Amino acid sequence: MQLFAIVAFSQIPEEVLTAKGITLPSIPASIGTYTSIVRSGNLLYLSGRGPLQANGKYITGKLGKDLNTEQGYAAARLCAIAQIAVLKTELGNLSKIKRIVKVTGFVNGIDSFTDQPKVINGFSDLMVEIFGAKGIHSRSAIGVASLPSGWPVEVEMIVEIED
């Protein structure tokens, strides 16, 4: 991971995405009274997002019952891809990103499930794969009883952009 981070850091994020075979999904425009992203000063606040698959459908299920930790990691990685798609639409150019500042990951699990950090690593790891050292962030990983539409994981984040 650390070696890859250094390599990625010298590339532009869009090229890393292509090299990894990641296609950014189309995120439906927000309908109604909230939206996917709001800018305030140099900070971008991104709404919580679930694990959107390439086929346009979301993964559902509860950790410790329907999904194991590896499947949770994969779901969190899909949340990360969806958030990068939101950033790409907002910024046009992902090199405008100065730092992934803060990530909050909510994991839908049974009461006895305590590997929330291993699940949210699926999100964190992709941020560093794509953005290198700029992708290293502060973070909280929380276990919850339920999430919208039965998602196993929902992740929001704050991103700082260049002036």
Next chain:
Amino acid sequence: MQLFAIVAFSQIPEEVLTAKGITLPSIPASIGTYTSIVRSGNLLYLSGRGPLQANGKYITGKLGKDLNTEQGYAAARLCAIAQIAVLKTELGNLSKIKRIVKVTGFVNGIDSFTDQPKVINGFSDLMVEIFGAKGIHSRSAIGVASLPSGWPVEVEMIVEIED
């Protein structure tokens, strides 16, 4: 909603509140080591709030068991009215608000309850009714197992004000 948002945008928030028959409650001064609102730069961080009714009492109960989605929506709307009361006390003039930046809504529900977004819409919709386009925000809606005093919903937010 969109039409109303445009109309509201040309009015001052206090007039919209009056036109809608909304009276802002008196929020008790925080006692102790935390407070209702803290300013940092141009951002206001508002503490999480529950559904305070006009009679000074809070709604309690769990979504999917004690309250249905419509009742949850109404409770989230009460959280929004309470947060606007906090903003009015802090700012004096609600026209100083530049943008509702971020909303985080926690919904106290049974494990199988997955309509957190429909509940938190009660908060989001009121923000746009009162502040127009400035009220459109980024958002997370999360399901949790319990909340202070048995509230069905608790909502915190970040607001940007004019220089």
Next chain:
Amino acid sequence: MQLFAIVAFSQIPEEVLTAKGITLPSIPASIGTYTSIVRSGNLLYLSGRGPLQANGKYITGKLGKDLNTEQGYAAARLCAIAQIAVLKTELGNLSKIKRIVKVTGFVNGIDSFTDQPKVINGFSDLMVEIFGAKGIHSRSAIGVASLPSGWPVEVEMIVEIED
């Protein structure tokens, strides 16, 4: 509490810690793709932390089942000591802190546990004991079904520092 806060305000935080017999623990350097703290402008975003004891081990258990409210308060106080240790490592001098801006406390409890605020007071109270009026913050206290490694409480925060 209020009297103590005034006294503390005229002292430097490190002296208050010593006077109270609090030794800051050594926080292991973050390994991997996230970290304990990220600075953006004048704001420090601290990752969520659990109740780290002086012996290097974490308290575990669920409120309302394994721990009572007083034990939860003590656990939240340990989270606060750990976060102050992170700040000390980052800043060198705790007097650089301008304001504790926002605290979010997650309490791992049974469904019927509703005293999250009394638990998180263990965190909030220590902030004011150490930083005086600068320690008064906005806050949310949330009940959740599970936390990493079975922690009873996890707390994250945002801190503003002097220019």
